[in-house]
Amino acid sequence: MSPKHSYPACDCCSGSQTNRRDFLKTALTGLAVAGSGAFPTLSGELVQPGITSSQNSETLVATLYHSLSEEQRKAVVFPFDHPLRSKVDNNWHITRQRVGTDFTRDQQAMIREIFVKMHSEEYAAKVLRQVEHDAGDEGFGACSVALFGEPGAGKFEFVLTGRHVTRRCDGNSVEGAAFGGPIFYGHAALSDDEAADHPGNIYWYQAKRANEVFQMLDGKQREAALLNTSRGEHGTETVALKGRELQGIPISELSSDQKEQVHKVMSDLLAPFRKQDADKAIEFIKENGFDKLHLAFFKNPDIGNDGVWDVWQIEGPAMVWYFRGAPHVHTWVHIREQA
16 A cells, blocks of 8 residues: 555545555546547446537537427526636536436436547546546546536537546637636556655656756756645636746756756646647637746655655646646646736
8 A cells, every 4th residue: 555644635645445446446447438439428338428429529418408498598507708717626526417417328428428529639647537437436427517608609618527637628719718718637556645656647747757857957046946745626716817026047047958858847847638628728829928837746645655756746827737646646737818
């Protein structure tokens, strides 16, 4: 078992009991799904969704919307400008309805495919397995969804939430926002209280890349980049954009090879997501100035006291990508055209 640490438990851990056997079970199920194009119900039965692979997430959102019964619409459809649309947290349900119990099998399949197609081909199956695993016994069915506005008749946004997941699909309806607004991803792989090397965590590779940048910094640069305490987690306030007075070392103060390494960090961060969303994020970052980004690492907490910083962030005038890797991975993302 992973050694226990003194780090405070997070809200997302409430009621969560996962083990390696469960993880392997969901991983194998995910591989079957990826290979067959079918989707498992909660009973494990594979269901062919009857959806062509050429349909993108936005098209599928419209199909889902028009498939909803009047009762379902009352429960999960809201006006586009409803304040609930911009909320984000590490473990929450945007509506009381659950994918696995309040939607038909065809609708469940559509919701899964909407989610899968919001990710890159390389990472889609991995991310689906992560959500299945972290949600517990109900798997993906434990997630909830909401739709804001009406697809095809104006602005709209589809939001899926659950433990360690908030994703948005908006067809560029939310002006000036990458990913349709703030998103969240995380993973507790073999334990909620992970070991220093985070075995099995599908997102730890991102922190390893960021720590490669830290190793390239000289003494003065490390002094500027390494801080004591991070912003912490406060629901939607976690991704509030400062615009100025950013933490850490400015990218403008890095050498060309160090900057190149930061570019690799950004590539790793964006790798799980579909190209159109990653491109929009990069567009906004470039508009605000790559050299205006700041990179910060945080001493507290440091799992294993090994100097491999579990908690770090990239922050800019109109963005934050906050990676909190203790006791397991939570990642908060918000990128806009303007703060």
